[in-house]
Amino acid sequence: MDLNRVATFLRVVEAGSFTAAATHLQLPTSSVSRSVAKLEEDLGVVLLERTTRKIALTDAGRAYYERAREAVAGLDEANLLAGEAAREPSGVVHVAAPPELGGKLAVLLGEFIRQHPRIHVDVITTARGAELVGGQVDIAIVSGQLRDSDLIVRKLGVSVHRLYASAAYLERRGVPRTVADLARHDAVLYRGSGGHATWELVGPRGPESIKVQGPLSGDSVQFVFEAVVGGHGIGLLPEQLLSRLSASAMPIEHVLPKFSATGALQSLVHASRHLPKRVTLLRDFLSQHLVSCERAC
Template identity: 30%
Template sequence: MARGEINRSGEMEVFVRVVEQGGFSAAARACRMTPSAVSKLVARLEARLGARLVNRSTRRFLLTAEGCAFYERAARILADIEDAERSAGTGEAPSGRIRLNTSSAYATHILAPILPDFLRLHPAVSLDIVQTDLVVDLMADRTDIAVRAGPMKSSSLVARKLGDTAMMIVGAPDYLARTGMPRTLADIEGHERLGFGYVRAIEGWPLRDGGETVVVPATGRVQASEGEALRRLAIAGIGLARLATFMVRDDIAAGRLVPVLEALNPGDREAFHAVHVGGSGPLPARIRALLDFLAEHGRVG
């Protein structure tokens, strides 16, 4: 059979029915097929996958380990298809689960305060929030929406801008009391500069040096994979950190952190976007609802 002629969703649906009904005969009745046709379909599926999915006898029906794994993934895929079809109608109220990928900083300082309002507006929608500063493959990770910081690279993703934020270097008062407040570019060489443990668009801290901007490496002894961790480390007095203003605004007001080298701040800003995979059809209502809500209430600045 040619690849394009295989009805994968149909095969998945029959196999899932076999598992959930507990056998070929019950699945055949549910699918309005003959037991022989169901058995042949499962056999073809096993041959195509190159794996035995079920061990069968006249009295027993048992899934193999491969069958269990295939059933779980097939059931999720079919549920997603059903949800997409149900929510695709333009007049239907948003419903279903949304997988949202975002940084811990955005989740903590922007998303958490507004999330109760979104859930009240859309009681049939549920959220699966994954927090990471790393860029993920939306399709491979089965992500509906990702909130990303930094410049957008050309891709098949559709982006909606959520504003941009100023950046600043901060340190804890007790750290600065021990090490002294840096006031020149040369002063910063003697300080712990907390950085990110992965490749970023700009590797280091841009600072003004006369009429030019230079990038100072973040070469401290401690690195972290997310901005929120760097914020907590800075508050603990481990070193200086360069973070988005919205992350540290409350800490500065409360005296937990102090702005550092603001006279040398080049005034660069980091953009935030909500991105999703593009396509020819309309977005599911639940995805469209969250994108609209973030564009109105989830902006950074």
């Protein structure tokens, strides 16, 4: 089977005539007509009904066109991917990530671009990265459950959250000694809580829950961190966010250090299964190293 004849047949159908297809292919109309006729001869079936004014697909031609179009598109994609594999990956990858990952991500991306110096990574810090995928960004790191969508999701794992407060707050309001004591304190909460939330904590005696409230809430870990540092209450923060700080540089203190909570699920999302090599390389790199960091933190 001559694939050039198949491609010529597809072009005739899409162009609507032998003449238009010949113009696009920069071939004589007679050559295009002979190519399709030879394909029909090879297949032993009539693909096109021809009149002096127009062409029309036969039933067999319509079925052949649909399958052949998919096959040629797959071959074109395979050729493109093979070409990319033969070249050193280059170009820009746009990534969205929550603000609290900024420091950790900068370290990881530094290693990535040392490995792939022709790739440029552009990072947008936002808590709503999933909404940008397929438009402004190629891939996004998101926290929490995703709404139903067509995005491709790769789960990274969950983070460990612990309780923190500033020294000034604890001096003013006292240090909680039990989980029940938290009900009498101000909590810095995540957006959507309406000023109230239930914290599910795990400690020496197993799971414990407590209803908390507070006058401040925000939609990012960074806001909660800054509010806790500012002395506005007790917050549940990812342990890995503060793990790089030395004890002397820690701006806040552990509260009830034997207790922890499971944080939001983190995921890596993108819009298509078929990605340019530069995007695939970064996706796989982040999947490996972010998961490793979560486990290590």
